[in-house]
Amino acid sequence: EIVLTQSPGTLSLSPGERATLSCRASQSVSSNYLAWYQQKPGQAPRLLIYGASSRATGIPDRFSGSGSGTDFTLTISRLEPEDFAVYYCQQYDRSPPTFGGGTKVEIK
Amino acid sequence: QVQLVESGGGLVKPGGSLRLSCAASGFTFSDYYMSWVRQAPGKGLEWVSYISSGRTLDYADSVKGRFTISRDNAKNSLYLQMNSLRAEDTAVYYCARDFPRFDYWGQGTLVTVSS
Numbered sequence: 001e002i003v004l005t006q007s008p009g010t011l012s013l014s015p016g017e018r019a020t021l022s023c024r025a026s027q028s029v030s031s032n033y034l035a036w037y038q039q040k041p042g043q044a045p046r047l048l049i050y051g052a053s054s055r056a057t058g059i060p061d062r063f064s065g066s067g068s069g070t071d072f073t074l075t076i077s078r079l080e081p082e083d084f085a086v087y088y089c090q091q092y093d094r095s096p097p098t099f100g101g102g103t104k105v106e107i108k
Numbered sequence: 109q110v111q112l113v114e115s116g117g118g119l120v121k122p123g124g125s126l127r128l129s130c131a132a133s134g135f136t137f138s139d140y141y142m143s144w145v146r147q148a149p150g151k152g153l154e155w156v157s158y159i160s161s162g163r164t165l166d167y168a169d170s171v172k173g174r175f176t177i178s179r180d181n182a183k184n185s186l187y188l189q190m191n192s193l194r195a196e197d198t199a200v201y202y203c204a205r206d207f208p209r210f211d212y213w214g215q216g217t218l219v220t221v222s223s
Contacts, residue, residue, distance in 0.1 A: 033209075044216055
């Protein structure tokens with residue numbers, strides 16, 4: 001199965017700053033079948049990005065995804081208070097679909 | 109709007125069984141693949157199972173032979189029958205729309221396997 005490694009484990013930033021989250025795959029993810037989810041404490045995950053760079057319905061344009069092959073990035077251009085959460089990447093190129101271990105974005 | 113509401117979680121002894129349900133609304137249930145994804149306490153996400161509208165299905169290796177997914181399109185409902193439960197099955201179980209990407213999630217139901 002494809003293993004996804006997310007870095008850093010924790011990102012400490014202030015509101016208004018830019019967040020850059022990394023997701024590296026153990027094998028190439030073809031057709032950019034890579035998604036990003038946001039999860040807040042006690043809540044279900046929410047789909048943010050699919051196809052590596054397409055925003056899901058209702059997701060603000062401060063969230064953007066990029067990358068291809070084995071290296072993918074989620075960027076939050078200017079952090080809002082509600083953006084402090086855990087973010088997971090997920091590949092859906094090959095079965096089983098797998099998730100990264102998550103990056104926690106916390107308030108500095 | 110899309111709503112997914114899970115139920116059926118609880119405390120069960122190792123080796124026991126539990127049946128989870130997911131009630132769907134706000135979309136044409138029969139048109140979509142449906143999935144179960146779980147999250148152990150303080151851990152990451154793990155896909156468990158999916159079922160297509162045509163009842164094609166699959167399972168993660170960790171639950172194959174013990175869990176059974178099913179759906180009732182007339183009742184807009186998804187189910188997960190869990191048998192031979194182990195301590196490592198302890199998790200919040202989420203119902204999610206679609207596969208292999210998950211575009212809407214329920215709030216989850218907690219399953220605790222402990223003696």
